[in-house]
Amino acid sequence: MIPRLASRWLIWLHRGSTQSFLGSSDMEVRQEAKVQSCRHDVVIMEAHAPPTFSEVVPAAVVFLLGEFLVMAEDTGIATKHCLTDPPHALRHDAHFRCPPPIDESIGPQPVDWSPWTHRPDCVEAEKDPSIKYCVYSNSQHGDQGISLITKPKIAADTVGMLNEEFPGGHGLNTTIPSYAVVDVPPKGKGVLATRKISRAEAFMTDWATVVLDLSFPKSMQQHVGHKYLHIAAEQLADPDRVLGLGRSSAKAVDIMEDILGTNAFSFTLGGDPHMALYPEVSRINHACKPNAFVRFSPTSLDVKVVAFRDIEIGEEITISYIPMNHPREKRQRDLRRWGFECKCSLCTASKTEIAASDYRREKIASLQKDVMDAIGKLDGTTAVRASYEILSLVKAEDIPPMVASQYEVLARLYWKAGDTETATKYAQQSLDTLMDLGYIDYRADDLSLLLKDFTT
Numbered sequence: 001m002i003p004r005l006a007s008r009w010l011i012w013l014h015r016g017s018t019q020s021f022l023g024s025s026d027m028e029v030r031q032e033a034k035v036q037s038c039r040h041d042v043v044i045m046e047a048h049a050p051p052t053f054s055e056v057v058p059a060a061v062v063f064l065l066g067e068f069l070v071m072a073e074d075t076g077i078a079t080k081h082c083l084t085d086p087p088h089a090l091r092h093d094a095h096f097r098c099p100p101p102i103d104e105s106i107g108p109q110p111v112d113w114s115p116w117t118h119r120p121d122c123v124e125a126e127k128d129p130s131i132k133y134c135v136y137s138n139s140q141h142g143d144q145g146i147s148l149i150t151k152p153k154i155a156a157d158t159v160g161m162l163n164e165e166f167p168g169g170h171g172l173n174t175t176i177p178s179y180a181v182v183d184v185p186p187k188g189k190g191v192l193a194t195r196k197i198s199r200a201e202a203f204m205t206d207w208a209t210v211v212l213d214l215s216f217p218k219s220m221q222q223h224v225g226h227k228y229l230h231i232a233a234e235q236l237a238d239p240d241r242v243l244g245l246g247r248s249s250a251k252a253v254d255i256m257e258d259i260l261g262t263n264a265f266s267f268t269l270g271g272d273p274h275m276a277l278y279p280e281v282s283r284i285n286h287a288c289k290p291n292a293f294v295r296f297s298p299t300s301l302d303v304k305v306v307a308f309r310d311i312e313i314g315e316e317i318t319i320s321y322i323p324m325n326h327p328r329e330k331r332q333r334d335l336r337r338w339g340f341e342c343k344c345s346l347c348t349a350s351k352t353e354i355a356a357s358d359y360r361r362e363k364i365a366s367l368q369k370d371v372m373d374a375i376g377k378l379d380g381t382t383a384v385r386a387s388y389e390i391l392s393l394v395k396a397e398d399i400p401p402m403v404a405s406q407y408e409v410l411a412r413l414y415w416k417a418g419d420t421e422t423a424t425k426y427a428q429q430s431l432d433t434l435m436d437l438g439y440i441d442y443r444a445d446d447l448s449l450l451l452k453d454f455t456t
């Protein structure tokens, strides 16, 4: 039974639903707006008379403003949503509240802990009982489900992200599969392109499946930490998908610890450092000169993998696990901490090729220091000269994101020197390069925001 409410209604129609009750006879619609959400078409209507429940199509979700009680008829679960970014038209008079933090003391009904599909299981930090961590799972999120081990407040703030999908990225071509996971000895499994992938194309999408607050392992006795990692895995749609991922950590004493150590990305949630596991992305091997990168979203729990350059059929898709501008020895040292000796094409290239690459990378590092020193001495001429040299070196070494950041450095230097015209030209070039790489999507106010940042 749905309570009668004020005249403003928000109707979420599942994508693909052919029905709609916009034409409902006894409801005179005063105003209507439609916005897109990841899984729903959201129709906002202001009506003289609210529709009765029977008018709502079975697949639809009726979303009552104020209460934010959502009746999801097709799942039978009532879910509470907290929109992080409510539709503009509703902002002035709707009272949006994030759901309050919940823990294991929440009521006994599934509706009490919705949208989580399992009752939170919580544990206090060993040394500070005022800090609590809980496992929050929604086994239907994305294509694998999601389990977070985090603090109740962060989980409550994250609820809104469950319903969001990465807004950006150049279109994902789903008609022909872009890649396949195959054996690529000696690296274990890897990902090969099964069609030509164009530069800047977002060809893979994946959802965070296990998310762990980085302070959790330090706050728990080891066996307690492992127990909660196992609960997190068990509550996913298919725990085997995670349990079958690559493992290479020498130090781990538990399978989940090894899987997270081998595959997880660092990730900030609610302002706190977390790690997140993306099972599909986890199969992508590292290369010191990769052909792709992972694009994270600040508003949702999915990521996109985007091509740095055109990738041919049969080519291995690679990303960089570490900063891309280091010489070989430092890279090898860093990657050993991930438990492997890098066998990428740059690390196994001829001695002269490796020496030439190291020479450029070491020179870039030393010139970056020169730029900083020159800025400290207010010597703009030297700073600009060194920056141009870095620009040509990063182009020669083919480190695409550094090309964009170097344009930005030049823009900032010219801006500081009062040459706003040249500064604006380089700022635009920096944005164009990022857009061309698929790092950002076009927004009309990007340039003015960047220039504004120069003055602050």
Ligand SMILES: C[S@@+](CC[C@H](N)C(=O)[O-])C[C@H]1O[C@@H](n2cnc3c(N)ncnc32)[C@H](O)[C@@H]1O
Pocket: 186, 187, 188, 189, 190, 245, 246, 247, 248, 262, 263, 282, 283, 284, 285, 286, 287, 338, 339, 340, 341, 342, 343, 344
């Ligand atoms: C995130 S996983 C990548 C997928 C993994 N190969 C698999 O079989 O699932 C990272 C692990 O893959 C292997 N690996 C990734 N990149 C490598 C590289 N460049 N050289 C050698 N091994 C690599 C290492 O064992 C590493 O710990």
